[in-house]
Amino acid sequence: MLNNHHLAFTSSFLLLSIAAIHVYWGFGGLWPGKTKQELIDLVFGKGNKFPSPFICLLVAVFLFFFSILPIVWILKEELSLDDKKIFALRILLTMVSMIFFLRGIFGYFSFITKQWKPIFIYYTKRIYNPLCLIIGLFLLLQILN
Template identity: 30%
Template sequence: MLQLSKILLTIIFFGIGVIHFYWAFGGLWAKRLAIPTTQEGAPLFDPGLGSCVIIGLFFSVLLLINQKELLRSLPLLYERVLWAIIALVFLARAIGDFQYVGFFKYVKHTTFAYLDNLYYTPLCLLIFALIVVKLAVR
């Protein structure tokens, strides 16, 4: 189970990191679909090069931590605390801001809200669950 969790997290982290780097360097495919919008359809923000690179780097670091390429000498307790914090970040994203993202969002009738319900929020919950499995099995 631990190996399956590690493999799935690797695939997910790699995929999310790659798409953010793709967006950072000019890619447009699905970029607008990943941005929360108001009820009128106006995007809440316009992610630029910097924010896409930061998110891409975040997922690259998660990928390296998951593969034990980064922080090899970190004591097990610190590693577990780090994974617990990461898991809580994804749980918080799944719960949402009670306005535009997450399971408990208020704005529910936009394209982003539909995709958030179908893909983004469940993916965050899956990442949380996979990390919990990783922590529980050790």
């Protein structure tokens, strides 16, 4: 069974990795595509306009912030957090967990995916949704332990 340290480091690593990909995109990277349109099709599923570098970097900042929360949670005693700060941290972790759960769950509903490109539906159901559900679960399990 995974303990809180495993959950924290795994979820932090996953979130940092996703943040790094957003930084890469913010600086013009195209992976996993080869062209801008292919990247849009693979990671957004529709449209022909990629978010601005500012938006990519803003998302990366939020993901980086989210990645710190699990580590702070396991170090809350060492950091001498008072009850109010622990409560606020619990709320933040719950909210972030719910964001990832919702992203993971909604990608399975056809009324949402009907406007998406088939390649994005393929990847979202096999990679993006499960990854979001795992991150959401790991964050939630931490605060429940």
